[in-house]
Amino acid sequence: MKKFFKRVGFVLTFWRFIPFFIDYLIAKDIVLWKKLFPIGLAVAYIFIPIDLIPDFLFIFGYTDxxxxxxxxxxxxxxxxxxRLKEKYRKLTN
Structure with a gap:
């Protein structure tokens, strides 16, 4: 349960993740598929209207x-x- 709340806190403060996200996308030492994989997952999740748990179930619906x-x-x-992980750790601590 503690891990779940930690994840929720991370998502709710994702705006602190934006500098890491930008550095991640412009990094020359990350291969292209590793950059496109998370972006592709996010785009697919947005455009595929299927939820594991429907959102009208309030808290349970947003869990997925x-x-x-x-x-x-x-x-x-x-x-x-x-190097990016270390920079991110410094930003979040």
Missing amino acids: DVLFTTFILQSMVKYAPE
């Missing part, structure tokens, strides 16, 4: 959205070179 968004952001962090 939060989890999917967290998955996308975590995959970007996973693929990032160590």
